[in-house]
Amino acid sequence: AxxxxxxxxxxxxxxxxKGRFILKGKGNTQFTRKNEEETMDWVLSWRTTLFSLLxxxxxxxxxxxxxxxxxxxxxxxxxxxxxxGEPIWRPFLxxxxxxxxxxxxxxxxxxxxxxxxxxxxxxxxxxxWNIDGPRKESALLLHxxxxxxxxxxxxxxxTDYNNALKVGYxxxxxxxxxxxxxxxxxxxxxxxxxPGASIGHLKDDIRTQFGxxxxxxxxxxxxxxxxxxxxxxxxxxxxxxxxxxxxxxIKLLSNTRxxxxxxxxxxxxxxxxxxxxxxxxxxxxxLRQLFTDGQLExxxxxxxxxxxxxxxxxxxxxxxxxxxxxxxxxxPRLHPRPESDVEYLHGxxxxxxxxxxxxxxxxxxxxxxxxxxxxxxxxxxxNEKWMQIRERVIGVPVSRAVQTExxxxxxxxxxxxxxxxx
Ligand code: ADP
Numbered sequence: 001a002x003x004x005x006x007x008x009x010x011x012x013x014x015x016x017x018k019g020r021f022i023l024k025g026k027g028n029t030q031f032t033r034k035n036e037e038e039t040m041d042w043v044l045s046w047r048t049t050l051f052s053l054l055x056x057x058x059x060x061x062x063x064x065x066x067x068x069x070x071x072x073x074x075x076x077x078x079x080x081x082x083x084x085g086e087p088i089w090r091p092f093l094x095x096x097x098x099x100x101x102x103x104x105x106x107x108x109x110x111x112x113x114x115x116x117x118x119x120x121x122x123x124x125x126x127x128x129w130n131i132d133g134p135r136k137e138s139a140l141l142l143h144x145x146x147x148x149x150x151x152x153x154x155x156x157x158x159t160d161y162n163n164a165l166k167v168g169y170x171x172x173x174x175x176x177x178x179x180x181x182x183x184x185x186x187x188x189x190x191x192x193x194x195p196g197a198s199i200g201h202l203k204d205d206i207r208t209q210f211g212x213x214x215x216x217x218x219x220x221x222x223x224x225x226x227x228x229x230x231x232x233x234x235x236x237x238x239x240x241x242x243x244x245x246x247x248x249x250i251k252l253l254s255n256t257r258x259x260x261x262x263x264x265x266x267x268x269x270x271x272x273x274x275x276x277x278x279x280x281x282x283x284x285x286x287l288r289q290l291f292t293d294g295q296l297e298x299x300x301x302x303x304x305x306x307x308x309x310x311x312x313x314x315x316x317x318x319x320x321x322x323x324x325x326x327x328x329x330x331x332p333r334l335h336p337r338p339e340s341d342v343e344y345l346h347g348x349x350x351x352x353x354x355x356x357x358x359x360x361x362x363x364x365x366x367x368x369x370x371x372x373x374x375x376x377x378x379x380x381x382x383n384e385k386w387m388q389i390r391e392r393v394i395g396v397p398v399s400r401a402v403q404t405e406x407x408x409x410x411x412x413x414x415x416x417x418x419x420x421x422x
Contacts, residue, residue, distance in 0.1 A: 043078065043087050043147070050148050054210050062211040067418035068152060069196065069219040071227035071410040072145030075166045077124045079188070080147065082140040085156050089128060091144070095119060098127035108179050112261035114166055121167035122180075129185045141167065141188040145221035153200040153218035159190040160197075160220040162268050171269035172257065193220040194271070196413035198421040219417030221410065225249070226268055228377065229275060230409030232401035237273060238372030241401060242356055242390075244380025247283040250359050252276045254368040263323040265366065276368045278323040282355050284379050286315040286332070287348065295341075296383070302342045303349070305388035311338070311347025314355070324359040349386045353393040360394060375401035 050070075057065065077092040092098070097118035105123050109115050115122040125141055140156065143163040150156055161171040168180045169192055176189055193199060201207075202216040222230070229251045232241045240252040257267040257274040267274040287296060314321070316332035338344050360371040373396055380386060381400045391398040403409075 042091050042093075046144065046148060047151060050151060054206070057210070059211060063213055065212050065216055067198070067217045067219055067414040067421070068202065069410045069414035069417060070145045070148050070221045071224050071406050071413075072143055072148065072163070072221060074143075074163065074223035074225065075119055075121045075124070076144040077121050078142050078144065078147050079125075079128055080140050080142055080156075081135060082138050082156055085147075085150055087147075088135050088139060092124040092128070096124070098123040101126035101130065104130075108183065109168065110179075112259055113168070114259070114261070114266045115168045116261060121164075125167065125185055125188065129188075139188050140190065142190060145223070146190060149199065149218055149221055152202055152206060154203045155200050157190045158199050158220065159192055160195040160222055161192050162195050162222040162226050164190070164192050165266070165268060195220050195222040195226070196416040196420075198417045217417055217421045219414050222413060223268075224406050225251070225277075226270075226275060227406035227409035227413070228404060230270075230412050231403040231405055231407075232375040232377065232409075233403070233412075234373075234375055236372075237369040239375070240360065240371050240373070241375045241377055243378040244284060244352075244376060244386075245378035246285040246288075247279055247281055248352065248356060248359075249279040250277065250356065250363075252360065252363055252368055252371055254363075256367050256369065258363065258366045258368050260366055262326045263362070264326075265323065265363070274368075276363055278359055278363065280323050280355055280359060281317070281321050282315050282352050285317040286334070287345075287380075289317065290348075291341075291345065293379075296345070299342050299345045300349075300383050300385045303346045303385045303389075305385045305392065308392070309343070309346045309350040311336075311343070311351065313348055313351040315348050315352060324355065324362040346389075349383075350389055350393065353386070353390040356390060357394045372396055374398045377401050377404040 073094040076094045078087050079089045080086060081088050099118050101123040102118045104126050105120070106116050114120065117123070121143070129136070142150065143159055145163060146159045161169055165171065167189065168176060170177050176186065180186060197220045198217040199220055200218060202212055202218055206212070207214065207216065229241050234241055234253055237253050237255045240250060243249040253270065254267070254274045254276045258276055259266045263278055265276065265278045267276045291299065314330065314333040316330065319331055320328045321330040334348070364370045371394070374390070374394060376387065376398060387398050387400070
């Protein structure tokens with residue numbers, strides 16, 4: 001399922017942050033490759049959701065909306081007509097793989113580049129290009145957030161450097177690399193702004209229809225997961241966010257950029273710093289297989305987090321791990337199971353904490369800034385005992401992130417765009 005998050009930020013000239021409100025829309029329609037008409041409904045539902053969210057902004061607040069930004073799902077790709085802005089092909093969703101394009105992409109890109117994955121935006125572009133599709137001459141590539149923002153500002157062909165990473169953009173040199181620019185489909189690539197940079201004013205017709213102010217700016221967006229990181233306000237190098245959802249994803253702000261395709265580790269640019277990320281297959285999905293959420297709470301209560309568990313597991317839902325150990329054949333290890341469920345859960349939580357610590361250590365060994373503080377998001381963040389175990393095992397302060405909604409992070413970007421536009 002794709003998630004769209006629309007964020008509206010407002011503030012007056014004398015106060016940059018009088019208040020902001022955040023509206024969120026989710027699209028959960030099933031995607032099928034067979035029925036093109038049905039899949040074209042995706043873009044229709046995104047557009048409809050966007051406008052119904054605008055409609056939802058209480059009318060007395062509309063005149064206060066100073067800037068708008070949107071985060072979208074990374075690598076959700078739309079091919080549009082550059083004259084009309086309308087999609088000319090069904091959207092490629094974030095998780096769709098294009099194995100047909102992968103060998104071609106691997107033959108042109110550097111070996112460890114993030115585009116060398118079947119679901120990268122570049123593989124989607126190459127796959128579409130190689131279909132004898134219509135209207136290649138006037139085609140243009142946009143990401144989900146770019147297209148929705150275009151509906152608001154009307155300047156076709158603008159993206160941000162977070163969304164553009166998976167199509168091959170180099171945020172360090174602030175350009176598309178020569179190996180990409182020499183390809184025939186390079187003319188489809190959008191121009192790239194910094195996330196949060198003001199792109200233009202809200203289109204007149206939308207402004208008057210809804211009653212937004214004349215100087216309301218529309219700012220470049222970012223990806224969903226980066227927006228969620230921004231929400232935690234981890235603004236110093238060494239600050240990190242661990243998402244304990246079905247899987248465990250870690251993101252660390254670093255002074256240095258690191259990449260290692262073996263572990264699926266890559267860096268997004270955030271102004272003058274780098275957001276380094278990696279994702280393990282361990283996480284809450286295993287807990288859910290063994291315990292209900294109610295049991296998790298009840299058993300966790302009885303754990304003494306100051307005491308180290310000697311049980312050494314590698315909790316996985318299925319065979320295969322990618323980070324901090326790259327081993328597609330790794331088997332889950334959840335035995336021996338002690339008689340006490342409290343001890344068992346303690347062993348699992350402690351083992352996941354060890355994997356988390358190992359992940360941060362690996363990032364440091366690869367050259368990233370060392371972790372100094374961890375904020376926590378996701379379903380596992382509500383577990384206070386686990387937080388204390390993790391603090392002991394990782395050896396740095398661990399707390400729950402106050403804000404974890406991606407929409408909040410996009411609101412911070414919109415605020416930045418408003419301040420810079422002034
Ligand atoms: P996702 O969005 O990846 O599906 P969520 O962020 O909604 O995941 O988190 C759901 C996960 O949180 C579940 O896998 C569940 O096992 C785990 N979870 C729920 N409650 C607790 C708890 N008290 N302690 C640890 N994990 C929990």
